[in-house]
Amino acid sequence: MTSSAHAAHLAELNVATLRYPLDDPRMAPFVEMLDPVNAAADTAPGFVWRLVEEGTADATGLRPAGEDVIVNLTVWETQEALWDFTYRSGHLEVMRRRREWFERHVEAHMVLWWVPAGHLPTVGEALERLADLRAHGPSPRAFTFASSYTAVEAAQHLQAVRPEQTARSERPTPAGDAAAV
Amino acid sequence: MKDIEAIAALQDPVRRRLYEYVAAQGREVGRNEAAEATGVARTLAAHHLDRLTEAGLLESGSRRLSGRSGPGAGRPAKVYTRARAERAVSLPARDYRTAAELLAEAAEQAGLDAGLYAAARRRGEALRGSVAPCGGLEEAMEVLAARGYEPRLEGAEGVDGAEPARAGACVVRMRNCPFHAVAERFPPLVCGMNLALLEGLLGTDGPVRARMEARPGECCVVVEAASKNNED
Numbered sequence: 001m002t003s004s005a006h007a008a009h010l011a012e013l014n015v016a017t018l019r020y021p022l023d024d025p026r027m028a029p030f031v032e033m034l035d036p037v038n039a040a041a042d043t044a045p046g047f048v049w050r051l052v053e054e055g056t057a058d059a060t061g062l063r064p065a066g067e068d069v070i071v072n073l074t075v076w077e078t079q080e081a082l083w084d085f086t087y088r089s090g091h092l093e094v095m096r097r098r099r100e101w102f103e104r105h106v107e108a109h110m111v112l113w114w115v116p117a118g119h120l121p122t123v124g125e126a127l128e129r130l131a132d133l134r135a136h137g138p139s140p141r142a143f144t145f146a147s148s149y150t151a152v153e154a155a156q157h158l159q160a161v162r163p164e165q166t167a168r169s170e171r172p173t174p175a176g177d178a179a180a181v
Numbered sequence: 182m183k184d185i186e187a188i189a190a191l192q193d194p195v196r197r198r199l200y201e202y203v204a205a206q207g208r209e210v211g212r213n214e215a216a217e218a219t220g221v222a223r224t225l226a227a228h229h230l231d232r233l234t235e236a237g238l239l240e241s242g243s244r245r246l247s248g249r250s251g252p253g254a255g256r257p258a259k260v261y262t263r264a265r266a267e268r269a270v271s272l273p274a275r276d277y278r279t280a281a282e283l284l285a286e287a288a289e290q291a292g293l294d295a296g297l298y299a300a301a302r303r304r305g306e307a308l309r310g311s312v313a314p315c316g317g318l319e320e321a322m323e324v325l326a327a328r329g330y331e332p333r334l335e336g337a338e339g340v341d342g343a344e345p346a347r348a349g350a351c352v353v354r355m356r357n358c359p360f361h362a363v364a365e366r367f368p369p370l371v372c373g374m375n376l377a378l379l380e381g382l383l384g385t386d387g388p389v390r391a392r393m394e395a396r397p398g399e400c401c402v403v404v405e406a407a408s409k410n411n412e413d
Contacts, residue, residue, distance in 0.1 A: 084397045086368075087368035087369075087372075087395065088395045088396055088397040088398075088401070089395055089396075090394075090395070091395075092368060092369065092372060092393060092395040092401055093393045093395075095368065095369035096294075096369050096372060096373040096376070096393060098294075098369060099292055099294045099295060104292040146366070
C-alpha cells in the first residue's frame with residue numbers, strides 16, 4: 001500500500017427501516033444482539049470509530065433519516081476489515097435475520113466512501129453520500145462492496161474533477177448490494 | 182494452466198496423496214513432513230510438490246520451520262499450502278455457477294430469504310434420509326466431510342489440535358465452504374441458506390445442533406453438542 005492509501009479510512013453508512021418499534025417484543029432478539037455485536041465491532045481488527053448517541057451505547061436512538069429508520073455510521077482502516085466484520089463475525093447473524101426486523105429496501109441502504117484518516121464523518125455528510133449513490137450509482141465518491149474504489153482512485157477522482165463539475169455516472173447500482181439488510 | 186490439465190496432474194497416485202495431505206492440514210507443510218506423512222522419499226515428495234505448484238494446485242513459499250531467525254537460523258525451508266483458486270471440469274460444459282449467481286441476485290432483490298431457508302431445510306432433511314436426527318459429533322463429522330465441508334474438531338478455547346477435555350466442550354468447525362463464490366457475493370442470503378441446509382441435515386431436536394459463528398476464511402457455521410448453550 002502507498003502512503004496516500006494509508007492516510008485514508010473507509011467510512012460506511014447503512015440505514016434500516018424498522019418493521020416494529022424497538023421496544024416491540026418481536027424486535028427483542030435484535031435489541032439483545034446490539035451490545036455484543038457493537039462490542040465485537042469495537043475490538044475488531046481495523047475498526048476506527050462508530051457513531052454513538054451521547055449518553056447511550058449506540059446510535060439506534062438517532063433517527064436522522066426518518067422516525068422508523070435506524071442508522072449505523074462507522075469508520076474502518078480498510079475495506080477488508082469492514083467486510084470481515086460485516087460478514088465474518090457475530091454481525092452475520094444479525095444480517096441473516098434482517099427480514100424479521102427490517103423492511104426490504106428498494107433503494108441502496110448502504111454506502112461506502114473514503115475519508116482522510118482522522119476525519120469523523122457527520123450524519124449529514126453520510127446521508128449526502130447515500131443520496132449521491134442512490135441518484136447517480138456507484139462512483140469514487142460513494143460506492144458499495146460490489147462496486148468499490150480504492151482510496152487512490154477516489155483521490156485521483158477528486159483531483160480530476162471538482163465536485164460540482166463531476167460527470168455523473170450513469171451506471172446502475174449492482175443488485176447484489178442494493179438490497180442487503 | 183487449464184483446469185482440466187491441473188486436475189489431470191492428480192492422476193499420479195503419489196501426487197494425489199501429497200495434495201490431499203497438504204490440503205487437509207489447512208496450514209503450511211514442509212517437504213519432510215509431507216514425505217513422512219505419505220511414506221515416500223523426500224526427493225520424490227519435493228519433485229511432486231513442485232509439480233503440484235506448477236499446476237496451480239498448491240502454492241509454495243519459504244519459512245524457517247525451526248522458529249529461529251537471524252544469523253545461524255539456517256536456510257529457509259520450502260513450504261506448501263493449497264491454492265485458493267477453484268478448479269472444475271464439466272463434460273459436456275455446464276455453468277451452474279452463473280445460474281446460482283443469477284438466482285441469488287434475484288432472491289436478494291426480492292427478499293426471498295425465508296423461502297430459500299425453508300427450501301434448504303427441506304433439502305437437508307431429504308439428504309439426511311432418516312427420521313432420526315444426527316446421533317453425535319462423530320457422525321456429524323462424517324456427514325459434513327461427505328459433503329465437502331472439511332470438518333475438524335476443536336476445543337472450546339479454540340486452540341487447534343488441543344486435546345478436548347470432554348465432548349461437550351468441543352465444536353466442529355469447517356474449513357471449506359461448498360458455496361464459497363456465491364456466499365462471498367451474497368453473504369447473509371447464502372450463509373443463511375447454508376445454515377438451514379445443515380439444520381435439516383443434522384436435525385434441530387437431536388444431540389447436535391448447527392449455529393452461526395462466522396469467522397474469516399471458514400464456513401460460517403459450527404456444529405456442537407446441543408446440551409450446552411441451548412436457546413429457549
